[in-house]
Amino acid sequence: MAAGSLFDNKVSLATMERLPRYLMELYRLRAQGEKNVSSQILGEPLGIKDTQIRKDLSYFGVFGKARYGYHLDFLIESIENILGLAQNYTMAIIGLGNIGRGLTYYKSSELEKFEVKLLFDKNPELINTEIMGLVIHDVKELKKLVKKEKIDIGIIATPDEATIEIAESLVEAGVKAIYNFSHAEIGEFEEEVYIENANISHGLFKLTHYLNGNWPRKY
Amino acid sequence: MAAGSLFDNKVSLATMERLPRYLMELYRLRAQGEKNVSSQILGEPLGIKDTQIRKDLSYFGVFGKARYGYHLDFLIESIENILGLAQNYTMAIIGLGNIGRGLTYYKSSELEKFEVKLLFDKNPELINTEIMGLVIHDVKELKKLVKKEKIDIGIIATPDEATIEIAESLVEAGVKAIYNFSHAEIGEFEEEVYIENANISHGLFKLTHYLNGNWPRKY
């Protein structure tokens, strides 16, 4: 059975958010030459209990061996499969301000699977200029081009006012996953789309909240 | 009583993460000319139940009026106070790659309170060049300069290998809050520091996970 292909849907969002953290730590362990890992060793640097990890993995039918733990390569492959990292994805970035520009350049070893294929902006001064060999298209062309190129993931980095409209266009063009970096939250859609809202200032507000002594506990 | 200054520490991380979302929605309502808002109206676009909102606010002693709801200006001011947005903050950005560069330029109406004061990199080609009128310093100068300028928030956008070391230097220089955009997670410190790990690829992995049909439910 391919890991992750069959499982009941009692898997929580919390579990889902831990998987990438496991994966990153596993990459590190592999780079150190480890061949296997126990749930305790994996969890320690992440501040996650061993039982939690075993439970998370069991949801997906990913098991280790008593006395030995988990085979590192197998575990990495399993989590990559669960997260859908066995294949490549195409992305369109909308809004080539500072964040959009930063994201366009953004690359890393794990991100080779994500290819930025289309760029859009509505600023006439940017349209038809290039970033990394990619032409910035007029946002008016969005629906047509996104559909044509069968883009998987839309990344929104526009000003707040434009967010919802852009999201709607993306969905109409067949995009099923949106990563939203604007300050405007995108709500529910009738269509089956997954939206990840990633407002960078939210993180800053957590920091300032902490700095004001309002949070005596560590998270 | 200043909102947020006195409260027991049963406030959950979940509550804390909703506050910025409330705030953003409240700004929008204010821009529309609203003067008051009920918990139901506030929660609807966010997909949050009215009882949840009233409970969250009650932790901080922020109350509304029956039949009327919450006075918009008062509610905004209260949440701003809770989140520590009544004052300004200074930031240092370490790592002027694409993300670091994007963050340096990153501004918005709500972010006027955050002033980028210092930039650091270890690349000799970048050192002593300028971004937005700010000199990029050698990362070797970090401890000295950060201490001298009494920086509040450190933003890490370096390659993974450098992350922990940079974090330690920041803490030694007296920084109490770190926003970490690298792929390497920063764990616990002995000192009282709050660390927000904001690995951008984690969000991408959620999208790919969804795209693989592994997540039948909407979140």
Next chain:
DNA sequence: TAGATTGTTAATCGATTAACAATC
């Protein structure tokens, strides 16, 4: 074998929500 580590069950812990009296 001995004992380290597993997967799972049951208990605990914590967060959300329904219910409702109070009140503007």
Next chain:
DNA sequence: TAGATTGTTAATCGATTAACAATC
């Protein structure tokens, strides 16, 4: 007043963890 909306209590729901038999 009438009834919309509050703040809070109690019930529910869900996620984490402790306990432990199985096993490599």
